[in-house]
Amino acid sequence: MGTMRGAGIMLAAITVTIAAGVARSGDELPRYRLEPGMELSYKGSSEFQHQNGAHLDDQETTAWVVRRNGDGSVRVVLRQGSRFTSTSLADSLKGLLKKKDKPPMEYNLGYVDLFPDGRIGPDTELGYRINTDALFPRLPDDETQAKAGWSQRDDRMGQEFRYSSLRAEEGGWAFHSERVGSENKIYGMTFKSTFHLDAARGAIRRIENEYTQDYGFKGKGGGSIELTSVETHDAAWLAAFVPAAERYFAASKDYRRATEQASQAADKAKSLLADAKAALESARTAIDHPIFREQLDRQISQHDGMVSYYADSAKRRAEVLNKAAADWELQGLDGKSHALKEYRGKVVVLDFWYRGCGWCIKAMPQLNALAEQFEGRPVAVLGMNTDRKEEDAKFVCEAMGLKYATLRAEGIPEKYGVQGFPTLIVIDPEGTVRDVHVGYSPTLRTDVAKTIEGLLTPEAKPSDKL
Template identity: 55%
Template sequence: MAKLTAIVAAMLATSAAADEGLPRYRLEPGMVLTYKGSGRSQYTEMTAATEGEMTAWVVGRSPDGSVKVVMRQGSRYASARDGKEPELGREPLEYEFGRFDLFPDGRLGSEGEIGHRIRPQTIFPRLPDDRGRAEAGWSSPSPDGFGTSRYEGLQAEPGGWSFRSQSEGPENRVYESTSSKTIHFDANRGVVKRTDEEQTQGYGFQGKGTGTSELTSVEVLDSDKLAAFVRGAEAYFAADKAVKDSYRSEDQDPAKLESALATAKAELVKARDAMSEGTFREALDRRIEGFDSSIRYSLDDAKRRAAVIGKPAASWKAPGLDGKAHDLADYRGKVVVLDFWYRGCGWCVRAMPQMNEVTEHFAGKPVAVLGMNTDGDAGDAKLVVDVMGLKYDTIRIHDDRELPGKYGVQGFPTVIVIDPEGIVRDVHVGYSKDLREKLTKSIEALLPK
């Protein structure tokens, strides 16, 4: 009870930052915040619905004033056509965990493990630095480095403030989309209590939607339960790292990869069997249940990769977006990097800034980076090239539907690295934060010493 009283007192205390009447997160170790949300979108021929749940455990405090947060984010999606209602209850929520350091103003620390599905800003948006920004508005880059959230000035409301945010970035222009939120902040508790969202999209699935997430509970763990949770989190993230390391073994042949994945599964089972903390034991159970299908997918991918690496690159001739003719044979003597993409591939677009960096890094060297665009409409390709400011040539391969398959391409983006003699030496599938580093290493290994 004393622990609870101390935490409640800390939540209600006036912080130094609050001297200016600014919103600040007032989080103490042991607090557990749970948010639940739902959304609905109406497209031209389809209705879509989503449900989500976000839980944040505050597990510690650092000397720099930040708190350590473990976050679980889960969601599920359903759609229906012909006026039917989407059936959300048919599938369980799919969860992912992450952890990070959070400052009272919403800044994130430099250390953390945040996967693609973990978005701290959904419940911990950036708050204004000072009174001037609180009145005029402020902005914050997305934690994934892709896009910016722009916030309007604070508006007083009973019990706290509200403020609106607007997402701005290349994806909004590529997909003709908008995303705005109205965030309601509880001044006494020092947390977001509700977020209302509106979205529109004009490319692909054309339509609009709304959504709401709301704080549904605030619990406090006693010291023993908190310590048990922290031990469980450490064991879970250690097992998670072992799995991710096995998937990163891109230089392994299928047999070696199968062995690495089997070892990773064994690590998950070992961690689950030793886990006494309920939240993470359940999470490991779900990971283990779905692991065999992941293994099959990864092995199929590795086999496709092995089928092209070390083999002569498939020949092609195609026009560039500028109308200039291109022939792979004309690039003999250079390291050639082929990036297969199309406008509707969001991960392709997200990878493009890194492809630009690779292009700039090897400027003046015998390296040719080429975008291999499969869009049927040249206007789609041109829009992406213009919005993303691509610094490398874009090749139109829409008339050669078999070419991606000749390089083993099934998922997008796929990047192929070809040596100066015309032999495929490396393949990278999908988006990764370290794509630039991986490609740079692959290319440098093929350049003359």
């Protein structure tokens, strides 16, 4: 993710102003035209009814435009809040969900560079909690796409958005979208939206969503998001907001880097975590803008509770890294017996997963590509499934078209210190664990491929990668 340092990189909060007037069919296309200083506020809610009850999600998003970039994009700062509430079937039927005491809204901050057609620039800081596609969807490149439909791939979330049915309506445009990803077929999911873009206000003014799911929590739901206000701030406001935002995001990135290092280095975890907290506290002292101070206060208050998590992650990693891989002999979904010793002389990649893990499913296309990339070389990719029901494992393998063997791995995750999913364990040709990858990443395949190439090189030593 990108960082923001120095006076040369100013943040831009997002404002969208499309040419005023009523949209006309055939002689213009919808475009975001953003101006620094504008503030957009959105509110919405959604409800999902399932066989055991219901879930309610309240959302708030504020977007600020702080600068126009030289490439035609604008820097957009986003503050997105979410409040999730669930209730039993009995309470749901009584209509008590919306009356139930609600927890406070949980906020996250991020930024993007947004182009007039909805493209997102490479310098972003969003994590996995901020969804830009909900408020600033991709727009068509030309009249051909406007008529035939267009799409946008989101590698960060491992999904694609397909847009269609652009039409002029009073005051602007409307169009549909459908979210497409691996989870659609694995969980029987659909997620469809209708966007309404207000030409006069220059923004998406309303989004209507509907969705279904046929695995786990089976049911359907829907909701909407509304643009509630558009304000314009002056230069003095921007002069106070921009430096505070820069300091916050720089500190946030430093904190994330330190905690990632701490989770991988048991001997340095304590000092790294202390430095991470100090970075937040230093930023808290330097920043006087209430939005960023409140966010830092929350992060600092949560830090101590996360120390044991990072330290435990580092400890579990150290217990397996550069050690002999735990032995096993397992039954494959192909009906054959597989033993680790049979793969001696090859680099082995173990992917621990289960059907209910959405990030595991999102990672599978990358693992398929990894298996294809090293086909014909001494490399074996093996799925290590932990589902209780074998039919769940078989369904996923068939639906995803996995090109590598999948084994029934009950009891094996503990031997490798696996707690989070997906976890990839990379074992060298001599049977030593050389790398551990936890979680989904858009660059998972390339990261693991780099490790594999290093292990296939004769000069590689067990101590090379720590």
